[in-house]
Amino acid sequence: xxxxxxxxxxxxxxxxxxxxxxxxxxxxxxxxxxxxxxxxxxxxxxxxxxxxxxxxxxxxxxxxxxxxxxxxxxxxxxxxxxxxxxxxxxxxxxxxxxxxxxxxxxxxxxxxxxxxxxxxxxxxxxxxxxxxxxxxxxxxxxxxxxxxxxxxxxxxxxxxxxxxxxxxxxxxxxxxxxxxxxxxxxxxxxxxxxxxxxxxxxxxxxxxxxxxxxxxxxxxxxxxxxxxxxxxxxxxxxxxxxxxxxxxxxxxxxxxxxxxxxxxxxxxxxxxxxxxxxxxxxxxxxxxxxxxxxxxxxxxxxxxxxxxxxxxxxxxxxxxxxxxxxxxxxxxxxxxxxxxxxxxxxxxxxxxxxxxxxxxxxxxxxxxxxxxxxxxxxxxxxxxxxxxxxxxxxxxxxxxxxxxxxxxxxxxxxxxxxxxxxxxxxxxxxxxxxxxxxxxxxxxxxxxxxxxxxxxxxxxxxxxxxxxxxxxxxxxxxx
Ligand code: BG6
Numbered sequence: 001x002x003x004x005x006x007x008x009x010x011x012x013x014x015x016x017x018x019x020x021x022x023x024x025x026x027x028x029x030x031x032x033x034x035x036x037x038x039x040x041x042x043x044x045x046x047x048x049x050x051x052x053x054x055x056x057x058x059x060x061x062x063x064x065x066x067x068x069x070x071x072x073x074x075x076x077x078x079x080x081x082x083x084x085x086x087x088x089x090x091x092x093x094x095x096x097x098x099x100x101x102x103x104x105x106x107x108x109x110x111x112x113x114x115x116x117x118x119x120x121x122x123x124x125x126x127x128x129x130x131x132x133x134x135x136x137x138x139x140x141x142x143x144x145x146x147x148x149x150x151x152x153x154x155x156x157x158x159x160x161x162x163x164x165x166x167x168x169x170x171x172x173x174x175x176x177x178x179x180x181x182x183x184x185x186x187x188x189x190x191x192x193x194x195x196x197x198x199x200x201x202x203x204x205x206x207x208x209x210x211x212x213x214x215x216x217x218x219x220x221x222x223x224x225x226x227x228x229x230x231x232x233x234x235x236x237x238x239x240x241x242x243x244x245x246x247x248x249x250x251x252x253x254x255x256x257x258x259x260x261x262x263x264x265x266x267x268x269x270x271x272x273x274x275x276x277x278x279x280x281x282x283x284x285x286x287x288x289x290x291x292x293x294x295x296x297x298x299x300x301x302x303x304x305x306x307x308x309x310x311x312x313x314x315x316x317x318x319x320x321x322x323x324x325x326x327x328x329x330x331x332x333x334x335x336x337x338x339x340x341x342x343x344x345x346x347x348x349x350x351x352x353x354x355x356x357x358x359x360x361x362x363x364x365x366x367x368x369x370x371x372x373x374x375x376x377x378x379x380x381x382x383x384x385x386x387x388x389x390x391x392x393x394x395x396x397x398x399x400x401x402x403x404x405x406x407x408x409x410x411x412x413x414x415x416x417x418x419x420x421x422x423x424x425x426x427x428x429x430x431x432x433x434x435x436x437x438x439x440x441x442x443x444x445x446x447x448x449x450x451x452x453x454x455x456x457x458x459x460x461x462x463x464x465x466x467x468x469x470x471x472x473x474x475x476x477x478x479x
Pocket of ligand 1: 210229
């Protein structure tokens with residue numbers, strides 16, 4: 001049922017995500033006139049707070065996390081907020097919560113940003129208070145389980161109260177502008193798609209490098225590790241967008257149908273195709289940083305870095321490796337996708353001494369949003385001593401190409417889509433399960449081999465074995 005929600009209920013309303021992302025995003029949408037005037041936002045969490053105390057709490061979060069240029073008058077936004085204290089694990093408080101939510105004119109959107117262990121009890125509570133009706137949609141923040149089995153349990157619990165058409169699973173990478181731009185690049189231009197296959201592409205690299213370490217998320221991160229925290233969701237979504245067939249339409253069913261086919265075509269990874277690492281003390285940008293074991297206060301077998309050589313076993317991608325790597329405490333923050341094309345079939349310049357490099361397309365997702373295509377060009381001159389060719393970049397910096405357009409954070413887009421009911425940029429159950437299936441098999445392989453993370457110095461690009469993983473195929477990571 002299509003409706004624009006006029007009530008938004010935030011579980012985990014005092015948590016880190018609410019403070020850093022959700023409240024600032026909602027404020028920014030409001031400031032730009034994108035929220036319906038009658039939209040009320042009800043926060044709920046365990047802490048005892050009145051409406052006005054929550055408004056003060058929200059104001060403090062906005063002052064802390066909103067970039068100065070996007071801060072404006074807050075009073076109107078804060079007036080939209082209300083708060084209800086709730087122990088989500090017991091049924092008692094849900095009737096009071098329902099009273100606080102009131103009767104929406106059009107519909108209610110619920111955002112669960114709590115520990116997944118609370119999802120089940122919360123759904124039961126919402127059901128008991130009549131908050132799962134046809135005009136209610138449910139949005140779930142990661143982590144959605146720790147493996148296929150636990151993710152199925154969560155999905156089953158949610159499916160007991162909501163049909164898939166009203167379930168919105170967040171992967172905030174899908175809210176990033178350049179990630180969506182990948183679809184425009186592929187499907188709004190004629191020139192790439194005919195080359196986008198094994199005949200013309202040698203390999204693909206996807207890097208998500210972070211400079212941050214544990215960031216105080218001790219309990220969560222040490223149980224997750226890089227593969228479950230980053231690969232299972234964000235990186236596989238990026239891979240799916242790169243590798244999928246053209247959907248017939250830009251809509252939730254068509255796009256997700258194509259992504260899930262790719263995820264199901266991922267080949268099981270075998271021993272030797274993954275490398276894991278864990279950082280030790282080092283320096284990033286001239287600043288000394290402690291090792292993971294020091295931050296954690298004990299030894300741990302959790303990987304803070306992972307590199308994987310993946311394959312998509314279908315007609316289009318047969319034989320094209322997808323090298324994935326992600327890690328904490330790497331030298332710089334960068335998310336990028338590299339499409340490495342093959343060499344031209346024959347060099348007419350070889351007799352004139354010229355060497356050539358194959359074309360390469362680099363899609364920068366963050367911190368810089370840009371697309372660079374390297375092309376071969378002749379070095380100017382009279383060529384008496386032979387022809388010299390050099391690779392030159394054709395560079396599109398998105399902020400320059402679209403000056404004046406507001407650069408929005410991912411959650412602004414996703415929250416607006418949630419309120420308005422567009423599922424295209426949300427992850428469907430079959431995708432999540434295909435992602436887990438592939439990741440679980442890798443982790444089972446690690447257990448069987450007794451693989452433990454190799455150490456790497458903070459500020460380096462991970463263990464040297466990760467370099468070797470690509471280099472033994474003659475591939476160099478793009479840096
Ligand atoms: C989250 C992970 O999903 O994504 C974090 O849990 C990670 O560990 C974050 O730091 C990265 O997001 P972004 O948008 O900063 O690249």
